[in-house]
Amino acid sequence: MLTLLRDGARNADVARQFNIPLGTVSHWKHADRATRGECPGRTPPPCPRCDGDLDSPAYAYLLGLYLGDGYIIQNRAMRSPSLSITCDESHPGLMDECENAMRSVFPNNSVCRVRRKGCRDLKLYSMHLWCLFPQHGPGKKHDRTIALEPWQQAIVDAHPWEFIRGLIHSDGCRITNWTTRLVAGERKRYEYPRYFFSNKSDDIRKLFTNALDRVGVEWTTLARGSDPFNISVARKASVALMDTHVGPKH
Incomplete structure (x- = not known):
């Protein structure tokens, strides 16, 4: 299933093919992308002490x-x-x-x-x-x-x-x-x-x-x-x- 998602298959098509809820497919896809560092979103804020200029x-x-x-x-x-x-x-x-x-x-x-x-x-x-x-x-x-x-x-x-x-x-x-x-x-x-x-x-x-x-x-x-x-x-x-x-x- 993850192979299909990585190849660009639509979440809805994968859900129908494997007869599983669409939300489950979306969750697994997001978790897979997060594990591989591909999850979109803002960069976590830096540490004020280690990465920033601590006041x-x-x-x-x-x-x-x-x-x-x-x-x-x-x-x-x-x-x-x-x-x-x-x-x-x-x-x-x-x-x-x-x-x-x-x-x-x-x-x-x-x-x-x-x-x-x-x-x-x-x-x-x-x-x-x-x-x-x-x-x-x-x-x-x-x-x-x-x-x-x-x-x-x-x-x-x-x-x-x-x-x-x-x-x-x-x-x-x-x-x-x-x-x-x-x-x-x-x-x-x-x-x-x-x-x-x-x-x-x-x-x-x-x-x-x-x-x-x-x-x-x-x-x-x-x-x-x-x-x-x-x-x-x-x-x-x-x-x-x-x-x-x-x-x-x-």
Whole structure:
């Protein structure tokens, strides 16, 4: 049958000759042409890292988002794996920044927003996700080792603020604390801002604090119960640096 199709026989004639459905003949012909590299269609988009010109600042930001609130999945129904970054609906500006970063890193791919309860998943499909995010693996991130590849570390070292912003925009926040002091017999209230980053993964927290060290931001670890999941930035000069380069979620 394939010989007839390769010689130019019409699908309908082959279907009648062998008494099989026309759709089956069409499928077999397409599969045969694909196997021999003759299937028409557009060329698959190049890998942003291996074949293209990777937007390093956008990637550093997207990597921070992925390590915080991102995940990659692939099931039998999908030909390509999907990357999803979960963003709270109360931060539309953050969603816009996330989408812009995804489009910059994957210029040949579409980005969509999937509504979930109280949040949106910003999603794209690409066969090159495994190359761009080698930290993907089975199970939760804090249950496995998270280490950057040398090429990723080079990008983070070159663009530490973008990486920090991505981590803060995913698993961090800027809050205002307050305290009272007795001044000249009168108790006065003082407010001061600080940044928090919370993540169960020791490795991801270490990546965050290493980046803070690189840009000169002082930080401390605060235990939640007996678990040191929180990184705090409270010193005035360090908060000012964070305000300049990161700022609150919006």
